[in-house]
Amino acid sequence: MAAVNLQKPVESSGRKLSIHVVTWNVASAAPPPDLNDLLQLNNQNLNLDIYIIGLQEMNCGIMSLLSDTAFEDPWSSFFMDVLSPLSFIKGNKGGVNTCLKLYGYHVSIINCHLPPHLANNDQRLEHFDRILEMQNFEGQDIPNILDHDLIFWFGDMNFRIEDFGLHFVRESIKSRCFSDLWEKDQLSITKRHDLLLREFQEGPLLFPPTYKFDRNTNNYDTSEKKRKPAWTDRILWRLKRQPQAGPDISKLPDPHFCLTLRSYVSHMMYSISDHKPVTGTFDLELKPLMSAPLVILIPEGLWTMEDDMLISYSLTADFVSSPWDWIGLYKVGLRHINDYVSYVWVRDNQVSFSDGPNQVYINTRDIPETEDQFLLCYYSNSLHSVVGISKSFQIRPHSFFGEDSLGESQPWF
Template structure:
């Protein structure tokens, strides 16, 4: 790992806070300020990565969580959304949950490539043990995040090694030209079952006598803080967190979609939205544009939406226009923003600046109209 500081006006620093916690089926505590570093004004965090183990995975809880958000996800969204964090992605396998939150301005530069689950309990058929993975691209760089729950105790070391190897082998981003996550020294050591955070940065080697033409690395990762939080007593485990600074020169400098709400609104109960796209954007009729109140918790929190394929009214010189129904928005002084969701890429690829809109009259959604869900 290198802490080399990047130079040049195009460099960007992202602060990432990572949490791991075996919660022993407990509900969230009333206050997570210390764990999430909410009172540390100097951090200026951009991304949260939160891995939880041993969530309540009884039948009733699993059925309820399948229909609604689990209590931990809901609690974390309630805490982080007022701070402009949006849940970007999540993956759950029984009691193992992995969540990624990001400041909303980063959303167009985060592409979710895959989410995977690897059960290792009961000979690989049960998900009480195992790992879940989110593979994404962050400003053009590949990032793989894994949350593991391994067998405990020294006597289970061989089984733990076997499970660890299986999780890593199964959770690479298949078909991607990225380094194999197994290429590190963790396979040579005994993986602990206690709570900890492992990280590794892989990049091209620096130029040398035999490779004088290699470019200098364009990113670096440094650890700012690492420790446990002993004040939490809901579980027999204590949460562990680490704060990292990721410095990079973005490989993607502009969003794939640029959204522009039109003012004034020319059609009663509708607002016109113009957008342009890059030449290589893989558009789909199943793409949609959502209208959100500022402070949204995740991408499904829209107050109105439009399917791009059904609602497009004009297209010329790479400028497209669609109408979004705003008749069901009550009188409010809240600010709104627009997000363009790409079905092909499975991610938000464009976001507007916050704006205000005139109120519309309340009206029910048309019967039978499908609503997008992620």
């Protein structure tokens, strides 16, 4: 899942976004009571814009499947219980591969779970290539994953540590001598000769291997199998290269689109699974390719719950609306795009066809009386995404009259 902070301002001259990526094989366990450390909510130095959360081995029993279909899976629900009060909203796309358009740049998010066991490294690489070859997106502008400006690729990749025996690996971990283990890490070895995988970057493995632990402990596997520890849980990224200008000129990332790793750590405090979660925090500096959102929404005036709200909105020249586009009215702190309190189909309810802004009315009379702040979102059916968000505003429960300094009645809203 991807969660985006709706309350951050847009700057057309330049922008720095902070992105927090989480990968965790939860081994069918239920969410723990506290995720503050995992989400870095106690870190006052972070001002995060986007959470990208990928889980593996979520409970897929029949009751879970029924719950997911009718409502929402418990992990997504739990994460949004924590993040929605902080103005984050979950992206509406599902599956292991999500494509986002961020200020005109294309970002691909891939959450994977590759084949296990030490001897299956070739099979893991085969799956890696197959994901790249088979995952295509609708639309002609981005036909393949590798055409995206940024790729985050993370998950339980199941790469293991070769050659060294169990005793040597455990002693190296105990003494925090990780450098010897890096040399035999299958992912590190593969990147040396696989040209495509070499394009993916990773931070230094300065934390202990994240697999395999006895559940509810920080002890590595003490079962009869005594599996050798390994860095199975990884976060990689790849920036799109510019076209090569000549045979002797190296391909470089776009200078207006730069990603910097701020931290790459595991979280040992969580013990519900035989894996430890891993997070990567990034700063993405970019020069926006779009100076304005595709749709600009403006609620007309101050409104009470006694009247319908008139909404004006304008579209950019390159945005094509659909008969199934709609505008939703939301309370600030919404968890999901379906959490609207009222909505209107833009084509069926359009009240202005002049050269000025488009206008529609939205019903606010059935909204319960509340002091909450509201905002408007324009949903594009063809893009399957929110393409315009208004500033927050308040809808007064009712109108009433007071007296000004001259004793005359004046309406207050």
